[in-house]
Amino acid sequence: MSPDNEVIERSIREPAVFESLYSRHATSVYRYAAQRLGDHAAEDVMAETFLVAFERRSAYDVTVQNARPWLLGIATRLMRKHVRLEATAWKGVSADLAAQIVPDFIEQAGARIDAQRLARRLKKALRRLSKADRDTLLLYAWGDLDYASIALAMQVPIGTVRSRLNRARRHLRRAAGIPANEQEKDHGRVDTAPQHT
Structure with a gap:
């Protein structure tokens, strides 16, 4: 299993591989958002988090192996809207x-x-x-x-x-x-x- 940074870097050439990042971290992002906003809003925040991450994947610092902090940072900024x-x-x-x-x-x-x-x-x-x-x-x-x-x-x-x-x-x-x-x-x-x- 490739580390997150390799998946993100590869997804720039092969967008479909980004799905594995979703599989690894969606539950964690959802749980964090649900604890702050409740289940209904958490679904929206989780989906929007991965959309934003996908759109900004070329700006990801590939020296950082674990993308979870990056994803939770995106989710935190999105939750400010809520x-x-x-x-x-x-x-x-x-x-x-x-x-x-x-x-x-x-x-x-x-x-x-x-x-x-x-x-x-x-x-x-x-x-x-x-x-x-x-x-x-x-x-x-x-x-x-x-x-x-x-x-x-x-x-x-x-x-x-x-x-x-x-x-x-x-x-x-x-x-x-x-x-x-x-x-x-x-x-x-x-x-x-x-x-x-």
Whole structure:
């Protein structure tokens, strides 16, 4: 099986081989879009993502073997067109999102706060994030991309990804009621930057 970059490069001469890229990544793109927008809009985003990818395949950086970050980046930009639908979708997924982003918090907070109140606070906090920070966070949480892949998807340096995720996590921690004096440990690093309220 050829890596994605070879398939894309070959598809410029033989367009039909692009279908194998669809077969490999359609489910992943659909799942990511469905988590953000719901099933109905996800179909449209997935189809449009592959249409855009096919049209722009000659501009693909063939030094990058895995096309998944590129495809999720396209999907993320397309989903910005669906902002109104996304706002509605937050209602249905906020509890799930709370469990994914701050996995231990609901268990720890069970005695202090009910889950419905937490979900409302996190939903509000997510809406207050900048689009770039929210997209970066969701590519990490729902797109299951690592920092380098998010940098590729968002077309930004990896340091920007780290900054955006750090800012988003701090914002969500505040919304979740996690004390500001707790240090965030991530990939062996300790964030000792002062917390601003």
